[in-house]
Amino acid sequence: xxxxxxxxxxxxxxxxxxxxxxxxxxxxxxxxxxxxxxxxxxxxxxxxxxxxxxxxxxxxxxxxxxxxxxxxxxxxxxxxxxxxxxxxxxxxxxxxxxxxxxxxxxxxxxxxxxxxxxxxxxxxxxxxxxxxxxxxxxxxxxxxxxxxxxxxxxxxxxxxxxxxxxxxxxxxxxxxxxxxxxxxxxxxxxxxxxxxxxxxxx
Amino acid sequence: xxxxxxxxxxxxxxxxxxxxxxxxxxxxxxxxxxxxxxxxxxxxxxxxxxxxxxxxxxxxxxxxxxxxxxxxxxxxxxxxxxxxxxxxxx
Numbered sequence: 001x002x003x004x005x006x007x008x009x010x011x012x013x014x015x016x017x018x019x020x021x022x023x024x025x026x027x028x029x030x031x032x033x034x035x036x037x038x039x040x041x042x043x044x045x046x047x048x049x050x051x052x053x054x055x056x057x058x059x060x061x062x063x064x065x066x067x068x069x070x071x072x073x074x075x076x077x078x079x080x081x082x083x084x085x086x087x088x089x090x091x092x093x094x095x096x097x098x099x100x101x102x103x104x105x106x107x108x109x110x111x112x113x114x115x116x117x118x119x120x121x122x123x124x125x126x127x128x129x130x131x132x133x134x135x136x137x138x139x140x141x142x143x144x145x146x147x148x149x150x151x152x153x154x155x156x157x158x159x160x161x162x163x164x165x166x167x168x169x170x171x172x173x174x175x176x177x178x179x180x181x182x183x184x185x186x187x188x189x190x191x192x193x194x195x196x197x198x199x200x201x202x
Numbered sequence: 203x204x205x206x207x208x209x210x211x212x213x214x215x216x217x218x219x220x221x222x223x224x225x226x227x228x229x230x231x232x233x234x235x236x237x238x239x240x241x242x243x244x245x246x247x248x249x250x251x252x253x254x255x256x257x258x259x260x261x262x263x264x265x266x267x268x269x270x271x272x273x274x275x276x277x278x279x280x281x282x283x284x285x286x287x288x289x290x291x292x
Contacts, residue, residue, distance in 0.1 A: 200263030202253040 004117075011115020015108040022104035029097035033090040042089035043077040044150035045166040058162030065163070073166045078153060088152060092145035099138025106131045120188065120195035128185035132178040139174035224287050229258045232277055232284060247272040 001009075036042055045068065059065075062079035081089070106127045113121050150165030233243060240258065244251040249269055256262050257269075270281055277283075 200256065200261060202249070202257050202262045202265055202269055 008115045008117075011111050015112040015115065018104045018108035018111065022101045022108065025097045025104060026101035029094045029101060032097065033087050033094050036086045036090040037083055039086065041077065041079040041081045042086045042153070043075045044089055044153045045073050045146055046076045046150055046154065046163045047072060047074070047166050059159050060157055063157065074163075076150070076153065076163060078157065081153070081156075085149075085153060085156065088145070088149045091149060092142045095145055096138060096142040099134050099141070103131050103134045103138070106134070120192040122192065125185045125189040125192060128181060128188060132181035132185065135181065136171075136174050136178040139171040143168035143171060223263075224290065225260075226286050226288060227257055227260055227262070228284055228286065229254070229273075232279055233258075236277055238277070243273065243276055247276045249273065 041062070046065070059076075064077045065074045066077070067073075068075045110124055110127050110131075113119065113124055118124075147165050147168045154160055154163055154165060233240065240254050241251055243249075244254050247254075247269075249272060253262075253269070254273075257265065270284075273284065274280060
């Protein structure tokens with residue numbers, strides 16, 4: 001086997017592995033909300049504040065709080081919620097898994113193209129740019145849905161003032177990752193221009 | 203190497219007069235004179251059949267001197283035997 005063939009095979013295997021992960025993530029994006037519908041209640045993230053590890057005064061029966069990462073956050077578990085709110089509590093994670101599915105698929109396609117000697121194919125820079133968009137938009141959407149779900153559930157419990165939706169901050173890490181990925185996309189774009197200059201050179 | 207950029211076009215439909223040059227390759231004729239096939243030339247010159255085909259069909263935009271030297275050595279010819287530039291029309 002030549003070195004080129006080994007490289008193509010490796011890239012193909014990596015791409016296939018990523019696609020399997022993408023399918024799994026897509027499945028999770030569907031299964032999570034559907035599974036939540038089979039449960040009577042749901043949970044949302046709230047700010048810990050001065051809460052103790054039990055049901056604080058002001059929260060109705062059928063609720064419980066417990067700690068969760070990140071530090072300062074707590075799970076507010078509600079034993080009974082209407083179906084649309086149960087779906088909403090899983091909207092953030094579902095969107096997150098969808099973003100992972102899309103991002104992994106795009107990366108798999110890029111790796112496959114590179115392995116097959118088409119690193120400077122016209123579609124590669126666009127796909128890498130889309131990965132950056134998925135990272136940033138996906139993270140923002142996840143945080144937005146998490147906050148919305150918490151706000152709506154706390155409002156339903158009439159517990160504003162007792163507990164608060166966990167404050168969602170600007171995802172700086174995602175911005176940095178997206179910026180780095182955009183730089184990579186630009187590198188491939190420049191590479192394509194150079195490749196076009198050499199097209200037809202024998 | 204001609205550096206002027208042009209819009210991408212289907213290579214199979216391109217003729218020398220639509221490209222940004224008028225160089226015509228006579229590799230076909232020289233091979234025929236020598237009784238050699240493209241595949242044989244590729245093997246002896248160390249150039250891929252794909253590249254030789256691109257050259258033979260006037261789809262090349264530039265030729266490396268190393269490629270030209272290898273082809274001329276195998277075919278015992280000069281670059282002028284392989285290429286010509288017809289007069290501009292119109």
